[in-house]
Structure formats: C-alpha cells, structure tokens
Amino acid sequence: MTLDLPPAPAAAPDLAARARADGVRFLLALFVDLTGKPCAKLVPVEAARELQDEGVGFAGYAVGAMGQQPSDPDLIAIPDPASYTLLPAVREGLALVHCDPHVEGRPWPFAPRVILKELLRRAADRQLELFAGAEVEYFLVSRGSDGRLVPADAHDNAARPCYDARGLTRMYDHLTGVSSAMNALGWGNYANDHEDANGQFEQNFAYADALTTADRVITARYLISTLAERRGMTATFMPKPFADQTGSGMHLHLSLWREGTPLFPGDQAHGLSTVARRFLAGILAHAPALQAVLAPTVNSYKRTGATSTRSGATWSPRRATYGGNDRTHYVRIPDGNRVELRGGDGSANPYLALAAALAAGLDGIERALDPDTAGHPELPPTLLHAVDALGADQVVTAALDAAGPGVAEYFAGLKREEFFDWHGTVGSWEHDRYLTAF
16 A cells, blocks of 8 residues: 655755855854844754754743743754855854754744744735745934934934935945845845935845844844944934934735746736725724734834924825825835835834734735725824734734733733833923923
C-alpha cells in the first residue's frame, strides 16, 4: 500500500554556515516589544549553531512591553533564518536575524511578530496572502545651543522645503549610505526625498510579503538611526517633533494575492475588484480602533489633529474617507493594484499595524461591506479616544489577541497609562497660559 504523504518542509537555512561564509563575526538576534522598541543580544558566530537550535534568553519583564512580570520564565528568542540580513554598513562582520520570542517552548502571544504570523496563517487558510509596502518617514535632528530640538541641517529652513534639491544634497552622505545599504540587501530602494518639513526625509523600498516588509521596517529604522548617529545626528520616527511642521507618517500600501495572482485589480470604481472594495470597506469601518495601533502615542494625535503647518498642508487624515489619487484621504487608491492606508505614523509597530489592518480588511470581505455605505467616522482626537475605540471593536481586539488572550487588554492599559502620564505633566504651555491669567 502506498501512502500519499505531504512533501517534507524545506530545511531551515544553516545560520552558522551562512554567517561563516559571509565573514560574519557577530549576529544581532533581534525582536521588538509591543511599542516597537528593538531588543537584541550580540551572539558570536561561534555560537550561531546554538542560537539556531536553542535560541537566546531574555528577562522578559526587563525587555519592556511584553506582558511579563519579574517572576515569569525567560523569553527565548528563536531566530528566523529566512530573515538573516548582513549589515556591513553598520559594522563590518555584523548580521541581523529577526526572532520570534517563545516562553516554555511556545510562541509568546505578546510578541508582535508572533501576532502578525498568526494573522497571516489565518489568511493563508483562505488561500490569501497579504503584500505590503511601507513608506518610512523620519526627521534628522540635533540639539541647538539652547538645548532645543532643531533640524540637523542648519540651512534647512525654507518655508516649503519639500523635494528641495539643495537639502537633499547637503544630506547626500547619509541618504546615499542608507540607500546603498538597502540595495545591497536586495530591498530595491527606488527613491529618497526631502519631505514636507524642515529636516524630514523619506526613503522607499520595494513591496514584499507582509512579514518581510515588517521586518524591513524594523531593520530600516535601526539602520537609519545608527548611520545618523555616526554623523552626529539623531534620526527620529516620532510623529510630530515640531508643532508647526508636518508630521511623519508610515503609510502602508496593501494588496491581497492568491497563488501568485493579485486580487485587487478590477473593473469597479478606481480600477478595484469587489474583493478590494470590501477589504477597503473593512478598514474604513474599523478606522477609529485601528488608530490605536496605527497611531499609538500621545504625540501621534498632534499630527492627525493638526489644522495647519508652516508649509500649508498637514498631509494627515482626520476622517476615515477614501478616494482616488488624493493624499487627503484616510485610504488613497493610487491605482487598481493596491490601497494606501495613510492613518499610520512613524511610531507604529509595523507587525501590529499590518496584523490589525489585515483583520479589518478580512472582516470587510467576510461581511461583504461596501465602502460607500461603511460611513466615514472622524478619527479619534487623542490616544485616549483611540484606546476607547479599540476596546469597543471586537475585530481589532481579536487581532491583537490572535496568538493568545489578554494582549489587547494589556496593550490598552499601557496606552491609557501613557496618556495619563502625559496628562499629569505640567509644561510651558500651561505656564504661559495660566501663570498670570487669574
């Protein structure tokens, strides 16, 4: 009797052999917590085999927002060899590998990469694959003589600096260093530009499957930050470092595929298919709750709540609207191949952002929602409002809880605490407004 057995899974790449062949001396075994903070250990190549077979341990409570107490067992970071990334631009002989934290042999449900992988697995059960592109915007800043934050380029002071060729040229060494590093990794960097605010830049790379793109966003932030520090600057992904300037977004270009075929192009409005329109409608329907994940800081709402900037435009949506090639919408449709979700900012955790957006879109497909009848709710005015919307949204909450219960509640608690910590501070605005007002 002959049994038809499924093909054996492909063997994981040999991390130790690959690292030695590349002349790597140390591996940065890295993961992020729920806030997106990168956490890592440097592992010498001599221990690469142990890293791949056994992982490397962390005190989870010390890591940060990972749902652990001091008494809990260690987080064991298990590397994904497919994410192996050489980083000679940072240090010769250095490579990075993204990891999935485990506790007592099981994937840890509070780990953002684990959450995204679970959502992608559920989509795969429906023969769906999410592809994503991410626009990484950031500021290059330094401290002035009075201690205040200023653009690192003292000559970058034009009222409308967007696309300024001279500003690009003055930052040539930094921008080309990042671009060359991205292209050496095969990311397909295709544009580097001066954005709308003084000191603000964007560096784009090609889209990929959602997990790869999320890994690359984390790697790009690390790469950009370390190369900026080398030149005496600070790269910040803070959404709104300057009150009178445009903020930094992290726009996500999303599309669904099945067996190598894109599902979004169609013959309906804006060149979209029925599947694409329903996916879009799901995002619009869940937009208020999504903002707790896409714009997860107090500072985020200084960006989306802005009414004007020095350049004359905020480039950030205030309502959950959609339209064609129009950058004022929450969801822009540049063409029939994708939709661009513009609610996210530079503080967003890319794993959580993609997981939540995917869940919202799939809900729209499942319920056959229509974007023209989904409503166009106002976006939350503060982080506290966004967290309240999250708590009332079962779909986005379930996305955060995809790998295990309690994550959404824990995340919401962290964000409420962040809001009230900010609310409890007294600053110069209050001194200026109230000190002699009464």
